[in-house]
Amino acid sequence: MINAQELQRRIYIQGFSGKKPAVTIHPDRLEALARRKMSAEAFAYIAGGAGSEATLRSNRNGFDQWQIVPRMLRNVETFDLSVQLFGQHLPSPLLLAPVGVLDLAHPEGEIAVARAAATRNVPMIFSNQASTPMETCSAQMGDTPRWFQLYWSKSRDLVASFIQRAESCGCSAIVLTLDTTMLGWRPRDLELAYLPFLRGMGIAQYTSDPVFQRLLDLPDDPAQRPPKPPVNLTTLRNVVRTIRNYPGSFRDNLRSGKPLKAVRQFTQMYTNPALQWEDLAFLRELTSLPILLKGILHPEDAKKAIDHGVNGIIVSNHGGRQVDGAIAAIEALPTILEAVRDHIPVLMDSGIRSGSDIFKAIALGAKAVCVGRPYVYGLAIGGTLGVQEVIDQLLADFELNMRISGCSSVAELNPEYLKQA
Numbered sequence: 178m179i180n181a182q183e184l185q186r187r188i189y190i191q192g193f194s195g196k197k198p199a200v201t202i203h204p205d206r207l208e209a210l211a212r213r214k215m216s217a218e219a220f221a222y223i224a225g226g227a228g229s230e231a232t233l234r235s236n237r238n239g240f241d242q243w244q245i246v247p248r249m250l251r252n253v254e255t256f257d258l259s260v261q262l263f264g265q266h267l268p269s270p271l272l273l274a275p276v277g278v279l280d281l282a283h284p285e286g287e288i289a290v291a292r293a294a295a296t297r298n299v300p301m302i303f304s305n306q307a308s309t310p311m312e313t314c315s316a317q318m319g320d321t322p323r324w325f326q327l328y329w330s331k332s333r334d335l336v337a338s339f340i341q342r343a344e345s346c347g348c349s350a351i352v353l354t355l356d357t358t359m360l361g362w363r364p365r366d367l368e369l370a371y372l373p374f375l376r377g378m379g380i381a382q383y384t385s386d387p388v389f390q391r392l393l394d395l396p397d398d399p400a401q402r403p404p405k406p407p408v409n410l411t412t413l414r415n416v417v418r419t420i421r422n423y424p425g426s427f428r429d430n431l432r433s434g435k436p437l438k439a440v441r442q443f444t445q446m447y448t449n450p451a452l453q454w455e456d457l458a459f460l461r462e463l464t465s466l467p468i469l470l471k472g473i474l475h476p477e478d479a480k481k482a483i484d485h486g487v488n489g490i491i492v493s494n495h496g497g498r499q500v501d502g503a504i505a506a507i508e509a510l511p512t513i514l515e516a517v518r519d520h521i522p523v524l525m526d527s528g529i530r531s532g533s534d535i536f537k538a539i540a541l542g543a544k545a546v547c548v549g550r551p552y553v554y555g556l557a558i559g560g561t562l563g564v565q566e567v568i569d570q571l572l573a574d575f576e577l578n579m580r581i582s583g584c585s586s587v588a589e590l591n592p593e594y595l596k597q598a
């Protein structure tokens with residue numbers, strides 16, 4: 178991991194020869210530059226939120242409700258960003274949040290991110306909706322920790338298969354996302370009538386799965402068939418794309434009809450609105466890996482999570498993509514920490530854009546944070562290099578905020594460094 182002063186030095190020395198950083202340093206410009214690299218549909222899918230996007234705004238404004246109160250003369254010459262999480266030593270309290278369909282941002286998608294994560298030893302959480310199977314990403318990561326994020330589908334056999342595959346490819350924790358038992362109302366996507374999954378993107382964990390493949394071999398239930406769209410040139414183009422996105426040869430896939438069947442099968446089973454607390458026992462029986470619940474925002478749910486034997490919580494509102502007007506994750510964090518009382522680690526995501534945001538979340542008591550869109554924007558701008566730069570910049574900014582505030586290790590950060598604005 179590169180330290181902040183080295184990174185500053187490198188940037189300023191390169192500037193002497195007229196070279197600027199490959200990826201913008203400014204968080205707001207990051208989104209604008211990434212936008213230029215993506216199709217309108219891809220950008221809408223990644224940047225957008227639910228409804229009026231009030232939750233997106235709250236996630237950002239929530240960080241302004243806290244201010245850092247630096248302390249002086251505390252010898253911060255040496256420093257330590259590392260944390261211990263579920264028995265693993267991590268170089269920093271930063272993880273890459275599970276983000277689906279990364280090939281929307283860059284053709285190398287998840288592979289580019291896995292490579293970047295491995296060079297920085299920053300854990301990557303594989304999305305259930307990835308466009309690359311978890312095994313392929315794992316193969317890029319050496320000893321760098323990776324976790325698997327699960328969407329609980331309508332088939333328990335499929336859930337069991339995903340967990341078994343995650344264990345086999347070296348994932349060291351399971352993140353069960355609870356806030357997406359159905360897709361939020363997302364005006365940007367609805368306006369463009371665009372959902373990547375219907376074009377066979379973001380379903381690689383399924384199409385690479387033996388249980389899912391067996392389901393594909395069963396005859397289609399005509400009652401479950403969705404209505405057919407009108408056929409025109411765009412329809413045909415999208416059919417060809419869907420076939421191309423399916424593993425194997427175009428000719429075989431055209432003949433078997435599996436790509437379109439896979440999309441149909443996926444849409445029928447991928448969410449499970451019937452999921453409830455009692456179901457967690459099934460997951461607990463499947464694996465001895467730590468289980469984290471992602472999407473907890475209410476302190477009573479945090480207490481229930483502990484009662485149901487889970488090992489960690491990610492306070493998150495899915496980056497504002499699910500409920501419009503939901504509480505900001507950073508605002509929910511203190512009440513959840515109070516309810517959890519150190520029984521299990523609490524992580525948070527949604528709205529982290531800078532080192533100062535990381536500082537505030539950790540000082541409040543989060544053990545680590547996950548970042549979503551910023552690394553996806555880095556990916557869009559520069560592939561693996563872009564993701565590396567975003568990670569380096571976030572950590573350098575965090576390190577400097579921490580040390581200049583008089584704190585030399587993550588373990589020392591506490592609420593006394595903060596004041597409510």
Ligand SMILES: Cc1cc2nc3c(=O)[nH]c(=O)nc-3n(C[C@H](O)[C@H](O)[C@H](O)COP(=O)(O)O)c2cc1C
Pocket residue numbers: 222223224236274275276277304305306307326354471493494495496497498526527528529547548549550551
């Ligand atoms: C394009 C996109 C796709 C996402 N896909 C998933 C997913 O497959 N599984 C999941 O648990 N969360 C998913 N998330 C939510 C992220 O894990 C994370 O909670 C969120 O991005 C954090 O907010 P931030 O983008 O403001 O950092 C997605 C977020 C975005 C922006």
